Amino acid sequence: MKLLEGKNVIITGASRGIGTGIAQVFAENGANVAFTYSSSEAPALALEKELINKGVKSKAYKSNAGSFSDSEALVAKVLEDFGGIDVLINNAGITKDNLLMRMAEDDFDTVIEINLKSVFNMTKAVQRTMLKQRKGSIINMSSVVGVKGNAGQANYAASKAGMIGFTKSIALELGSRNIRCNAIAPGFIETEMTAKLDDKVVQGWRDGIPLKRGGSTEDIANACLFFASDLSAYVTGQVLNVDGGMLT
Ligand code: NAP
Numbered sequence: 001m002k003l004l005e006g007k008n009v010i011i012t013g014a015s016r017g018i019g020t021g022i023a024q025v026f027a028e029n030g031a032n033v034a035f036t037y038s039s040s041e042a043p044a045l046a047l048e049k050e051l052i053n054k055g056v057k058s059k060a061y062k063s064n065a066g067s068f069s070d071s072e073a074l075v076a077k078v079l080e081d082f083g084g085i086d087v088l089i090n091n092a093g094i095t096k097d098n099l100l101m102r103m104a105e106d107d108f109d110t111v112i113e114i115n116l117k118s119v120f121n122m123t124k125a126v127q128r129t130m131l132k133q134r135k136g137s138i139i140n141m142s143s144v145v146g147v148k149g150n151a152g153q154a155n156y157a158a159s160k161a162g163m164i165g166f167t168k169s170i171a172l173e174l175g176s177r178n179i180r181c182n183a184i185a186p187g188f189i190e191t192e193m194t195a196k197l198d199d200k201v202v203q204g205w206r207d208g209i210p211l212k213r214g215g216s217t218e219d220i221a222n223a224c225l226f227f228a229s230d231l232s233a234y235v236t237g238q239v240l241n242v243d244g245g246m247l248t
Contacts, residue, residue, distance in 0.1 A: 002028075002029045002030030003029045003030070003225060003229040003230075003231070004026055004029040004030045004031035004087075004225070004228060004229055005029075005030035005031075006030065006031075006032070007030070007031045007032070007086040007087060007228070008031070008032045008034070008057075008078075008082040008083070008084050008085050008086050008087070009026055009031045009032065009033050009034065009085075009086065009087040009088075009089065009228065010034045010035070010036075010074075010075070010078055010085055010087070010088050010089065010122070010126070011023055011026075011033065011034075011035040011036070011089040011091055012035070012036045012063075012065045012089065012090055012091050012092035012118065012122060013035075013036060013037065013038070013065065013091045013092030013093065014033075014035035014036065014037065014044070014047065014060075014091065015035075015037035015038075015040035015041075015043045015044040015047065015060070016040060016043055016191070016192055017189075017191035017192055017193060017217060018091060018141065018186070018189060018191060018217045018220050018221075019035065019089075019091045019092070020043075020047055020217065021216070021217025021218055021220060021221045022089060022091065022217070022220065022221040022224050023035055023047060023051060023058075024047075024050070024051070024221070025218060025221035025222065025224070025225055026221070026224070026225070026228070027051040027054040027056045027058065028054060029225060029229075030056065031056060031087070031228070032056050032057035032058065032082055033051050033056060033057075033058045034058070034059050034061065034078045034081070034082055034085075035047070035048075035058070035059075035060055035061070036060070036061050036062070036063040036065065036074065036092065037060060037061075037062060037063075038062070038063075038064060038065075038092070041060075041062065044060035044062075045060055047060065048060040057082060059078075059081055059082075061074055061077065061078070064114075065090075065092040065114060065118035065121065065122065066110075066113040066114040066117055066118050066121070067121070068117075068121045068124075070121075071118070071121035071122050071124075071125045072121075072125050074122075074125070075122070075125040075126055075129070079129065084129065084133065085126050085129050085130065085136070086133075086135065086136060086137070086228075087136070087137045087138075087139070087228045088122055088123065088126045088136070088137075088138045088139070089138075089139045089141070089224060089228075090118060090119045090122055090123070090138070090139070090140045090141060090163075091141040092114065092115075092118055093114065093115045093141060093159075093193075094110070094111060094114050094115065095111070095153065095156050095193060095196075096110060096111050096155060096156075097152050097153050097156065098152060099151070099152055100154050103154065103155060107155060108154075108155045111155040111156055111159050112155065112158065112159050112162075115156065115159035115160065115163070116158075116159040116162045116163060116166070119140055119163055119166055120166070123138055123166075123170060123181075126138070127174070127179075130174070130177070130179045131174075131177055131179070134177050134178050134179075135178050135179065136174075136178075136179040136180070137179075137180050137181075137182075137227060137228050137232075138167075138170065138179065138180070138181040138182075139181075139182055139183070139184065139224055139227045139228065140163045140164075140166065140167050140181070140182070140183040140184070141163075141183075141184055141186070141220075142160045142161075142163045142164050142167070142183045142184065142185045142239065143156070143157075143160040143185055143186060144185050144186065144187045144188075144241065144243050144246055144247060145157045145160055146159070146160025146161040146162075146163060146164055146185060147160075147161070147164070147185050147239070147241070147247060148247060160185075163183060164183055164185075164239055167181050167182060167183040167237065167239070168181075168237045171236040171237030172237065175236055175237075180227075180232070180233075180235065180236035181236060181237065182227045182232070182235060182236060182237065182238045182239070182240065183238070183239045183240070184220060184223050184224065184227070184239070184240050184242055185239050185240065185241045185242070185243065185247075186215060186219075186220050186242050186243060187205075187209065187214075187215055187241070187242065187243025187244055187246040187247075188202075188205040188206070188209065188214045188215060188243070188244075188246070189214060189215040189216070189217060189219070189220060190214045190215070190216065190217075191217065194214070202214075205246075208246055209243070209244040209245065209246050210244060210245030210246070210248060211244035211245055212244075213244060214244075215242060215243070215244060219242055220242055223240055223242045226240075227240075
């Protein structure tokens with residue numbers, strides 16, 4: 001029996017990077033995968049096809065995680081298409097890096113809206129379904145930067161730290177209904193998001209990692225697999241650092 005056999009999962013932002021990695025590992029473990037993208041339609045449709053070929057149900061939806069109405073409409077559509085939602089992974093995220101001195105108000109607001117408000121939008125939208133079925137797992141993709149801060153990323157760090165407070169609060173609110181909520185704090189993972197960084201910054205990150213390598217999307221997907229499955233049935237309100245030991 002596969003770990004996620006027959007479970008219905010929503011992943012936000014799975015057209016590339018970590019989200020794609022999670023979708024692939026989840027499908028291999030028997031999950032039906034509904035996922036969103038914001039603009040990368042071709043890779044999203046290619047992923048949908050790839051997952052269906054693995055023998056599970058899958059569908060890509062264009063939906064802005066930062067929009068409350070989009071999130072409500074998305075959840076209604078997924079319920080119609082899949083018949084239930086067992087796991088929500090709030091993964092969509094962006095960066096708009098700058099030192100505070102040069103950070104525009106819009107760069108702050110947009111990052112908070114897409115990275116943090118999105119978690120409120122999606123969690124609120126799935127809550128009723130999970131309450132009714134008295135079961136569910138919510139996984140929020142925070143960051144090492146939300147735990148320790150980072151110069152040039154005050155907006156991003158604030159959004160990721162906010163996700164941790166949200167995670168712990170929801171774990172307290174929904175625990176009695178058997179709905180678990182945990183966060184993952186990835187370190188340096190090789191995706192398009194980190195490909196934007198210059199070589200010196202990347203070397204600096206690598207030097208600070210005890211395992212001496214950047215993480216892969218599969219490293220993060222495996223942590224999600226733990227939180228999504230019954231292997232973590234007695235774990236809620238936690239933040240798991242998946243960072244090669246960076247915060248040790
Ligand atoms: P990525 O390669 O830039 O991919 C981001 C994904 O989010 C894409 O699928 C993108 O869709 C989607 N997205 C962006 N804005 C969206 C919106 N408004 N609504 C819905 N989807 C949206 O990023 P990643 O490296 O995989 O990161 C995934 C998550 O992990 C993020 O929350 C990030 O903060 C977190 N994280 C990453 C690292 C790292 O080292 N990479 C470290 C710590 C935490 P489109 O393709 O359509 O734009």
